[in-house]
Amino acid sequence: MEGSGLADVVRMSRALADEMVEHCLQERPNEACGILAASNGDITKVFRMTNATRSPVRYALDPQEQFAAYKKLEESGWDLGGVFHSHTRTEAYPSPTDVRLASEDVPYVIVSLASDPPSIRAFRILKESLIDADGRIEEATVVVEEGEGDGPPDG
Amino acid sequence: MSVEVRIPTVFRRFTNQEAVASLEPGTIADLVAQLERRYPGIGDQLLAEDRQLHRFINVYLNDEDIRYLNKLETQVSEGDTVSLLPSVAGG
Numbered sequence: 636m637e638g639s640g641l642a643d644v645v646r647m648s649r650a651l652a653d654e655m656v657e658h659c660l661q662e663r664p665n666e667a668c669g670i671l672a673a674s675n676g677d678i679t680k681v682f683r684m685t686n687a688t689r690s691p692v693r694y695a696l697d698p699q700e701q702f703a704a705y706k707k708l709e710e711s712g713w714d715l716g717g718v719f720h721s722h723t724r725t726e727a728y729p730s731p732t733d734v735r736l737a738s739e740d741v742p743y744v745i746v747s748l749a750s751d752p753p754s755i756r757a758f759r760i761l762k763e764s765l766i767d768a769d770g771r772i773e774e775a776t777v778v779v780e781e782g783e784g785d786g787p788p789d790g
Numbered sequence: 791m792s793v794e795v796r797i798p799t800v801f802r803r804f805t806n807q808e809a810v811a812s813l814e815p816g817t818i819a820d821l822v823a824q825l826e827r828r829y830p831g832i833g834d835q836l837l838a839e840d841r842q843l844h845r846f847i848n849v850y851l852n853d854e855d856i857r858y859l860n861k862l863e864t865q866v867s868e869g870d871t872v873s874l875l876p877s878v879a880g881g
């Protein structure tokens with residue numbers, strides 16, 4: 636039953652995609668991470684967060700920042716639209732560690748800095764239970780809208 | 791008045807998709823026991839075999855991580871909000 640009925644498309648503006656990639660580039664050589672807010676299926680905001688492990692091969696959202704960001708989602712009436720992190724030297728595909736530690740029923744967006752330009756892919760990692768070490772990987776579609784014009788509102 | 795426990799999406803399969811549970815005041819351990827009685831199966835998602843919180847669960851009393859309070863013995867009073875959050879990590 637898990638995963639059914641949830642959108643498997645991550646749709647975001649070019650500006651937001653660039654913001655996410657920029658955060659990943661800035662954090663190199665360590666992995667970068669954060670969350671994506673969504674409203675009606677569209678990503679509305681990138682929350683850049685601290686990688687609490689400060690590692691080139693691991694990431695963990697800083698729990699206090701995560702709590703604050705989730706609170707902000709709720710106050711704004713947004714959904715959690717995805718979790719993102721970077722792979723600095725490997726492809727944009729979930730590592731065994733990503734699968735083992737996966738905990739959210741939302742797309743995991745991976746930004747690979749191994750290619751230029753960086754590639755962005757997204758996956759859901761489906762588990763029967765949060766405590767399972769194994770999960771099924773399903774790719775989600777990432778749509779970056781190139782549209783010009785007004786762009787996202789300030790703030 | 792009661793205690794409000796906020797349930798993350800990953801656990802809502804145990805709660806018939808309810809996002810909030812209203813429980814009686816007590817310690818965090820008491821609240822986990824109340825959750826398990828109401829939503830069988832959820833307790834194993836929260837507590838490891840040593841009856842401590844799984845390390846991939848963060849629990850907040852209002853705005854504070856209970857790991858920096860009294861952990862499972864942290865007292866929760868009427869009107870408080872407890873939030874359960876999965877820790878988000880990978881490699």
Ligand SMILES: [Zn+2]
Binds near residue numbers: 729733
């Ligand atoms: Zn990864």
